[in-house]
Amino acid sequence: MKKLMVGNWKMNKNGKECTEYLEAFVAKYSGRREAWIAPQALYVKLVINSPLKAGIQNCSEHVEGAYTGEISPRTFKEMGGHFVILGHSERRQYFTENSRNLNPKISTALNEGLTVIYCVGETLKERDQGLTLSLIEDQLHQGLNDQSKATVENLIIAYEPVWAIGTGKTASPLQAQEVHGFIRSILTAKFPAFGHQTRILYGGSVKPDNVEELLAQKDIDGGLVGGASLKARDFLALCGDM
Ligand code: PEP
Numbered sequence: 001m002k003k004l005m006v007g008n009w010k011m012n013k014n015g016k017e018c019t020e021y022l023e024a025f026v027a028k029y030s031g032r033r034e035a036w037i038a039p040q041a042l043y044v045k046l047v048i049n050s051p052l053k054a055g056i057q058n059c060s061e062h063v064e065g066a067y068t069g070e071i072s073p074r075t076f077k078e079m080g081g082h083f084v085i086l087g088h089s090e091r092r093q094y095f096t097e098n099s100r101n102l103n104p105k106i107s108t109a110l111n112e113g114l115t116v117i118y119c120v121g122e123t124l125k126e127r128d129q130g131l132t133l134s135l136i137e138d139q140l141h142q143g144l145n146d147q148s149k150a151t152v153e154n155l156i157i158a159y160e161p162v163w164a165i166g167t168g169k170t171a172s173p174l175q176a177q178e179v180h181g182f183i184r185s186i187l188t189a190k191f192p193a194f195g196h197q198t199r200i201l202y203g204g205s206v207k208p209d210n211v212e213e214l215l216a217q218k219d220i221d222g223g224l225v226g227g228a229s230l231k232a233r234d235f236l237a238l239c240g241d242m
Contacts, residue, residue, distance in 0.1 A: 004156070006038065006117060009040065010057065018043045022047065024232040025235060028236050029241055030240075032240045033238075033239045035052050035053075036055055036082065037052050038056060044056060055084055055085060057085050057091075058088075059084045060072055060108070061104040061105040061107075077112050083114055084115075084116055085158075086143075087139075099120075099138065107149070110149040119203070120143070120160070122163075152197050157198060157199070157200045159183060159201070161179075164203075166226055169204070169205060170204055176202045201220075201222045201224045202214050202220050206223040206228060225238060
């Protein structure tokens with residue numbers, strides 16, 4: 001499988017900026033690495049209409065009904081959407097998400113045919129207390145418990161140390177590989193048919209000048225990128241195209 005770079009634009013970019021970015025990106029994109037984008041949900045159609053795969057940054061655990069303000073994974077799939085990022089640390093921090101209440105969202109998204117990028121990661125305090133691996137293990141078990149619809153195509157894990165997100169501090173390639181290797185061992189035990197091939201992305205201040213050494217690690221299959229995905233030039237560089 002090709003390496004995969006996923007841009008999480010968070011709540012950034014207006015319609016004009018999205019259009020200009022996509023034009024600039026597509027003009028130079030070779031396809032050497034896969035490139036997926038999750039813009040603000042209101043502009044997702046612009047990405048759906050481009051050659052890139054389109055994602056949302058959250059979705060409901062329900063497919064329809066009286067859930068004011070929610071985004072239906074079924075509707076998104078019908079529109080041509082491809083993936084959903086679930087469990088991002090900002091969702092966990094500001095919107096009361098946790099691995100237990102993410103479990104049904106993951107199930108619904110998988111049932112509806114979306115690819116789920118499930119984010120896990122520790123805070124600096126947890127790392128300093130030596131809790132990183134046990135915390136990641138809990139996040140994986142709780143979020144992925146009973147996910148019978150998961151396959152190698154529709155489940156992706158993103159390891160995102162919270163202390164590295166938007167801070168400019170990146171986990172060293174060896175720090176990241178240690179956790180990715182651990183995640184790989186859990187996935188292999190949990191999903192014997194495909195866990196050894198499940199894509200595991202690294203996220204946390206990935207930039208053009210550190211991406212290659214991260215991607216050179218055995219169990220790093222790509223990146224989930226915030227800040228550096230906002231400039232077409234930088235995201236092209238992350239995709240190996242500059
Ligand atoms: C993210 O928000 O998922 C992220 C990794 O952000 P950044 O690349 O800016 O650290």
